[in-house]
Amino acid sequence: MRPFTSTLIFIPKLRISYSLLILFSIFLLLTPNHRLWAQNEVPSKLHPYTHAYKTVDSLNELAFEVKRHHVDKALTLLNTSANLAIHYKYSKGEATSLLYEAGIFHQNGYSKRALSLYYKALEISKTIKDTFNIARANQQIGNALMEMNKLEEAEVIFKEAMSNYVQLHRAEDVINIKNYLGLINLQQQDVKAAEQYLEEALQESKKNNYHYGSKKSNYNLGLLHLARHNLRQASAYLKVALTLDQQKNDRYGLSLTQNKLSEVTAQEGNLPEAIALATAALQDAQAISAMQLEIATFKNLAGLYKKQQDYVRVAEMQEALIKAQETLFEKERTYAIDFLDMLKQKQEEQLGYEKQAVEARHKAEVSYFILFLVILGLIIISFVAFMWYKNYQKAKLYSKELKNKNEVIEANAAQLNELNQAILKQNTRLEEAILLKNKLISIISHDLRLPLVNTKGLLQVIQEGVLSNTNTLHLLSELEKQYGRSLSLLDSLLFWMKSQMQGTIELRRTDLKSLLEDIIQEQEIPVLEKKISILNEVAPNLAVLGDKEMLKVIFRNLLSNSLKFTKTNGKVKLNSLVEASKAILIQIEDEGIGMTKEHIQNIKNKKYFSTRGTQNELGTGIGLMICLDLVNRHGGDLQVESELHKGTRFTVRLPYTEQN
Numbered sequence: 001m002r003p004f005t006s007t008l009i010f011i012p013k014l015r016i017s018y019s020l021l022i023l024f025s026i027f028l029l030l031t032p033n034h035r036l037w038a039q040n041e042v043p044s045k046l047h048p049y050t051h052a053y054k055t056v057d058s059l060n061e062l063a064f065e066v067k068r069h070h071v072d073k074a075l076t077l078l079n080t081s082a083n084l085a086i087h088y089k090y091s092k093g094e095a096t097s098l099l100y101e102a103g104i105f106h107q108n109g110y111s112k113r114a115l116s117l118y119y120k121a122l123e124i125s126k127t128i129k130d131t132f133n134i135a136r137a138n139q140q141i142g143n144a145l146m147e148m149n150k151l152e153e154a155e156v157i158f159k160e161a162m163s164n165y166v167q168l169h170r171a172e173d174v175i176n177i178k179n180y181l182g183l184i185n186l187q188q189q190d191v192k193a194a195e196q197y198l199e200e201a202l203q204e205s206k207k208n209n210y211h212y213g214s215k216k217s218n219y220n221l222g223l224l225h226l227a228r229h230n231l232r233q234a235s236a237y238l239k240v241a242l243t244l245d246q247q248k249n250d251r252y253g254l255s256l257t258q259n260k261l262s263e264v265t266a267q268e269g270n271l272p273e274a275i276a277l278a279t280a281a282l283q284d285a286q287a288i289s290a291m292q293l294e295i296a297t298f299k300n301l302a303g304l305y306k307k308q309q310d311y312v313r314v315a316e317m318q319e320a321l322i323k324a325q326e327t328l329f330e331k332e333r334t335y336a337i338d339f340l341d342m343l344k345q346k347q348e349e350q351l352g353y354e355k356q357a358v359e360a361r362h363k364a365e366v367s368y369f370i371l372f373l374v375i376l377g378l379i380i381i382s383f384v385a386f387m388w389y390k391n392y393q394k395a396k397l398y399s400k401e402l403k404n405k406n407e408v409i410e411a412n413a414a415q416l417n418e419l420n421q422a423i424l425k426q427n428t429r430l431e432e433a434i435l436l437k438n439k440l441i442s443i444i445s446h447d448l449r450l451p452l453v454n455t456k457g458l459l460q461v462i463q464e465g466v467l468s469n470t471n472t473l474h475l476l477s478e479l480e481k482q483y484g485r486s487l488s489l490l491d492s493l494l495f496w497m498k499s500q501m502q503g504t505i506e507l508r509r510t511d512l513k514s515l516l517e518d519i520i521q522e523q524e525i526p527v528l529e530k531k532i533s534i535l536n537e538v539a540p541n542l543a544v545l546g547d548k549e550m551l552k553v554i555f556r557n558l559l560s561n562s563l564k565f566t567k568t569n570g571k572v573k574l575n576s577l578v579e580a581s582k583a584i585l586i587q588i589e590d591e592g593i594g595m596t597k598e599h600i601q602n603i604k605n606k607k608y609f610s611t612r613g614t615q616n617e618l619g620t621g622i623g624l625m626i627c628l629d630l631v632n633r634h635g636g637d638l639q640v641e642s643e644l645h646k647g648t649r650f651t652v653r654l655p656y657t658e659q660n
Contacts, residue, residue: 056085056093064100071104078104095124095133099140106144115144135164139177146184155184175201175213182220186227194224215244219257226264235264255284255293259300266304275304294324455479505633507545512586513538515548516574519556523563530568534559537575544584544654550630557623558588558650565592565648583636583656589649595642603640 059081067074078101085093102117122137138161145154162177178201185194198221205213222238225231238261245253258281266274278301285293302317385405392402459479462472513536520527520534527534544551562572570591577585603624624638631638635655642648 052084052088053090053093056081056090060093060096060100067104074104075101091124091128092130092133095121095130099133099136102140111144111148115141118144131164131168135161135168142180146180151184151188155181171204171208172210172213175204175210179216179220186224191224191228198224211244211248215241215253218244222260231264231268235261238264251284251288252290255281255290259297262300271304271308275301278304291324291327295321298324505547505550508548509543510546510548510551511543512576513540513542515551516555519552519559522556523559526563530566532563532566533571535573537573538586539576542576545657546634546654554627554630554652557627561623562588562590562592562648566590567592578656584654586652587649589647591647594644594646594648596644600640600642
């Protein structure tokens with residue numbers, strides 16, 4: 001087990017991603033029956049829980065990134081992703097979470113715990129026929145079995161993983177597996193089979209320009225020829241591996257290879273060269289604080305100096321070896337204690353969550369029981385009161401008590417009447433909501449579907465080639481208009497729905513002049529067609545606190561409305577006012593056909609309607625509703641002033657703050 005760094009460096013970007021993903025995961029877990037999209041907004045090929053699946057994948061990948069420096073946060077992320085995957089029956093995400101969690105336990109020396117998790121991930125992956133995760137799980141199981149010296153089992157598992165990687169055309173993973181199989185056969189003293197695997201890995205690495213595969217293949221072939229006592233070939237392969245490590249400046253690889261090359265050189269009888277190589281290996285190991293490599297190099301140097309009969313240097317190496325072993329032991333002991341403490345803390349947190357859940361269930365049961373007793377008591381009291389009332393009717397002596405009861409009944413009747421009034425108002429609001437829903441469905445089914453149907457017809461006519469170039473250009477122009485109207489309507493509906501679901505909106509400083517200029521540019525086509533002049537007289541540097549995209553929807557709808565009802569060669573004017581540091585007013589005034597008093601009254605009463613523009617432009621009747629709602633969500637209001645045949649002025653009033 002490698003020592004773990006005691007001082008953990010926290011990365012702010014990872015903290016932000018970690019927090020956002022955890023919050024979003026909690027939201028998903030609290031809404032199990034919630035459809036993430038409306039039915040008519042989900043493509044038929046997408047699973048309705050696609051967002052939840054992406055969240056699980058993001059949590060897993062974030063855990064993989066932070067596990068080197070923040071094991072506790074990685075385990076928390078993996079626990080959250082596993083629960084979310086189980087909740088939404090996302091088997092692939094659950095299997096990936098188990099693989100990463102097993103990797104953490106494997107790296108920290110808990111091989112048995114890691115193996116159980118690897119096998120569980122393998123079982124899930126086989127159930128859903130996820131070939132890639134099957135291969136990854138088999139590869140990790142093979143590594144664990146190889147470390148436990150269960151070589152025959154490891155060989156079988158590695159061959160299964162290689163078969164899967166071949167099926168997936170993952171050449172580099174196939175090369176890595178062949179290197180593992182070569183080492184297993186070498187440990188089993190099947191040198192011929194080992195050489196075949198390693199030579200294949202080397203040739204495939206060269207073919208695929210796989211640097212790491214080439215380095216490992218050369219190093220392993222060096223070990224193979226060293227086991228055969230073929231020192232010349234062992235040295236040649238190790239020197240190639242050393243050259244590849246030097247190209248990548250891989251200090252760990254340099255130390256490992258130089259130390260092994262030192263052993264070969266010593267067996268060849270060149271002790272000074274062997275000592276020089278071992279010394280260089282020690283320097284590389286110390287540069288990256290690789291304690292295991294330092295210990296191996298100290299042992300090698302002690303043996304080399306002993307062969308030279310330089311016992312002073314032997315004593316120095318042995319003393320350094322003892323210190324390195326003590327340092328490594330202390331680091332591993334400290335890390336093991338910290339890791340156990342962290343696991344204990346995670347278990348305690350999990351137990352705490354389970355205890356809270358049990359307590360919550362117990363409280364709910366107690367509440368239901370108390371509620372049952374209260375209802376039962378009320379039934380009994382009602383029965384007794386009824387019998388008492390009958391007795392009062394029969395007994396003239398209790399007339400006074402009967403009168404008091406009648407007064408109580410009258411009071412209850414008054415309260416019941418108030419309750420009925422409240423229910424009536426609620427029914428009225430529900431009816432309005434149903435009407436609004438029906439209107440939205442009608443708009444979506446008609447005003448979004450009709451342009452698509454028309455578009456299909458226009459495209460078929462154009463493809464048949466029966467029209468002249470002039471007619472074709474005209475049809476394309478009409479197609480562009482339909483697309484613009486549909487896109488504008490869709491944007492408005494989406495942002496309105498977003499505002500309804502968000503609850504609160506995020507307010508940011510937004511420059512009005514620049515915002516309105518962008519919207520004017522969007523309306524270039526209708527402006528040019530109707531030769532309308534737009535004057536943007538909004539004060540420079542005037543800003544409001546608001547959601548920029550929602551503000552765009554508001555002013556885009558209002559400006560589009562003015563352009564629609566303004567005749568050719570007309571004028572639309574935009575200006576701004578500041579009311580004594582209380583409110584900011586943005587006015588859009590046109591010279592259009594205007595509205596009747598009845599239309600204005602309908603707007604105030606939220607009775608929405610649709611009319612055609614001066615060039616028979618289509619409308620949906622939903623634009624003003626969305627504008628009113630979005631303006632209200634910003635704490636403002638929308639005023640409408642109009643005179644028939646003279647024009648209309650829309651005034652958006654937004655709150656004023658010091659940041660304006």
